[in-house]
Structure formats: structure tokens, C-alpha cells
Amino acid sequence: DQPLVIGGRSFQSRLITGTGGATDLNLLEQALLASGTEMTTVALRRLDPRGDGAAVYALIERLKLQVLPNTAACFSAREAVTTAELAREALETNWIKLEVIADDKTLLPDVVQTLEAARQLVARDFVVLAYTNDDPIVARQLEDLGCAAVMPLGAPIGTGLGILNPHNIEAIVTRAQVPIVLDAGLGTASDAALAMELGCSAVLLATAVNRAQHPVVMAEAFRHAVAGGRLAALGGRVPRRRHALASSSMEGRAYL
Template sequence: MDDVFTLAGRRLGSRLLIGSSGYPNRQVMLDAIEASGAEVVTVSIRRISLEGYAESMVDLLGGRWTVLPNTAGCQTAKEAVLTARLAREALDIDWVKLEVIGDRETLHPDSEELLRATAELVGDGFQVLPYCGDDPVVCRKLADAGAAAVMPLGAPIGSGLGVSNPRAIERICARSPVPVILDAGIGTASDAALAMELGCAAVLLNTAVAKAEDPVRMAAAMKHGVEAGRLARSAGRIPILTHAEPSSPQLGLVGS
């Protein structure tokens, strides 16, 4: 299937984006990212770590994959905007996965701060990919503000609950003028497939692979899951019936 996906002006062959945090070690991380088939890898930006962690990650990953800096852990628009700018200066990368967390327990996005930061960073020339709730109004406003995509959560970060509210995601996909990327909550491959079947353009995940017993194998599972869901979505599934429908011809039964 000729199915190129354009995200923030980048043509991508894979609809799976993957994070770089929490793997047992760097070799497993590299092997898992490789197995996932992802072309985009997110890297968390920390101010004090820019010259250490983030730069070394970009060195490690940048030759082979497209790095997408993320503002994980930021709690205000100001903090997130500052983080994104530092990342751009240090890494010369002009796109960003924008996270602005509203509380430390649920790690749920703060929509107000997110909208503010999105507008500011778009004005600043960034390609902004905001991580948001599964709220259709927030998604529309983010798109109106110039976001290159919207990234609603399936469930809380790291929870592995999958897509807790499939109808909400489906409604967002049906109406979004920009690509919808399911971000957070994925636990296993069928979750990723479902997200794609609901109409998502792509899936971003991290913990489900990094913390699996076998991250490399789970990365391969996710690759197949995203591909499965993408193909199924475009293949036009059968309707759901509440009764049975014979698949076999009903004539000429033995004994009839």
C-alpha cells in the first residue's frame, strides 16, 4: 500500500512514533527502536541535562532517526515554551512534542496552558505537536492555533489501559483538520491496532515497549499492530451484527 504519512512537513513511512525513555539499557533501546520500524523518536528535554542527556541522545539517535524533542514534565506554558526554545537552540530542531502537565499524579495535560504554549510556539515558527486530553473542543482549538497534529491520550501515561474511550477518539478523528496521533495509554499491540482502526493517523508510545519483559519483541508487535490497524481501517470492515450470519453456503447440506 502506498501510504505515506506527512507530519509537520515530514514524509514518514511508519505510523508508529516511539519514545526513548525507560529502557533497561541503551542497546535494548536501540534494538527496540529498530524493531519498531519507527522513523521518529521522542527525546525528553531537560534544561540542566541539555548538554548531557538530550545532546547525547540526539548524537546517538540523530544519524538514524528523526528526533522529536518533548517537553515532558513541564507544568506551565512558560516552562514548556522555554524548554522548546532551549531545545531548538541546542539541537537545531524546530519541531516539538508539547507536554504541559496539569498535575503530577495523573500527568493529565493542562488544556489552558497547552493552548497558550501552542499559540506562542507556532508564532515562534515551531511545528507543534501537543499532547492533549480526548476533548474534541481542545483538539479543534489546538488545530486552529496552528498545531501540526493533535495527540490525544488513550489513557494516563504509563498506565497500559489502552484506549479508554474509543468513541471519543473516533469523534476527534472524524472531525480533525490535522492528523490525530494517539499518545499515551497503549499497553499492548491490539491497543495500537484499535487506535488506528478508530481513525488515528499514527500512534506514539514509549512505556509499553520500554517496560515490556522483552522490549525488542514488543516493539515488533507494535509495528505489526499499527500496520494491522491502518490496513483494517482502510479495508472497510464488516458491520457489527447482533445476530449470526452464516459464512458458508446453506444449500445442499448432507442429510437435508
């Protein structure tokens, strides 16, 4: 298999694990390791200079993960651009996971503001990974603006409902020239496998691991599921048939 390439960098792992939702630093560390991820997201917005933020950042450094700051909790293009600039200065990276949400109840993206923010961030030389809804047109517009990856949701953040509209995800993937990363809404391993089978290049998770009963076990589950789904996408699955097809023969020849 080819490595995943985003913004000119290669990744062996196709699972991106966020730090959001974690409740214990030790568990977070073990879960990050078990997931096999090479990149992790952190929310700059909620920076607390006295507190946990520094500890999480130290952990990311120790694990040699690429840090992907996000603009979580930004409600407008202007806020998102400001947050991205702060992140670039603080973390010395021009990578940004762009998130502009419409309100703090649905946490759904505001696509008009997201498109505007993407335009500005690309112009400011950011490598933009844009969180968005599952609308194939918006995905294409984000790509046309120069985003390095487009990250449609499977379901609203934190719901664990999986991929509510596989048809749209497949439509997005079919036309995309940049990596499509399924982001948000996944609940369990089969959801991640399905995302990869639909043709996504990677999967981004946070809640589904960090809020599981056993985050480390679930991190390993997702690592396997992403690998399995990727291989299944490459392996050329059997066609779906309406009617049965005997398997216990070898083209008419006998077995055993």
C-alpha cells in the first residue's frame, strides 16, 4: 500500500487520533500509542497556560507525534483565522485543522464561514485540513480553494452514530483529488472500516476512543479496523448479489 500523503508529508498510519474528550493523561498516552497514530489534534482555543494544555503538548512531543492544532469552538471565519495564526506562532506549525461551527449545541459546521476561512488561510500559507458537512459540492469547493485535505463528518460530533449518509461520502471520494478524511461521528470499529471501504484516505477520531469504557482497547480496535477497511478497499470485494452463489466448489472441481 502507498503511504497517506497530506500537504507533502507521508504517513504510514491512516488513523488520526484526537486528544479531545480524554480524561486522564496516562490513558491518553496509552491510547495514542495503541492507535498507532502519527498525528494528533489539539484545541488551541481552550489553551490554559497554567494547566493541562502544557502537559498534553509535552506528551505529544515525547511521543514524536505531528501536532495538528484545530480551531474548535470558533464561530466565524475571522475567529478561525485568528486562532490559526495564534497556533502557528505557539506551536510552530502551519498545519491547521479548520473547524468553524454554527453553534455550540449542534456543533455542526457553518459551511459559508468555513469556505471563507479556508480561502483566507490558504492565502496565508497554511496547510488547511477542513472539517465540513457531507455535501459533495462544499467538499469540492474546499478542494478548489486549495485545502490539503477535506474532512467530512460521518455524523454530528460526539454522537457515535457512524456514517449517516454513505452515499454522500462515496460521492465526495469519487471526485476528490485530495485526501478525504472521515471526521466526527464514528462510534465503533465497523464504522471506521466502512469509511475506508467507501474510499476515504484516513479517519479522524477523538470521542470514540477517549470516551470509550476502555480507551486503550478501543484505540487498538480502531487501528485494526482502519487497516482492515483500507485493505478491503484495495482487495476488490466480491460484488453484492441478490441471489445465492455456492462457494463449496472450485469452479466445478472437487475439494478434498
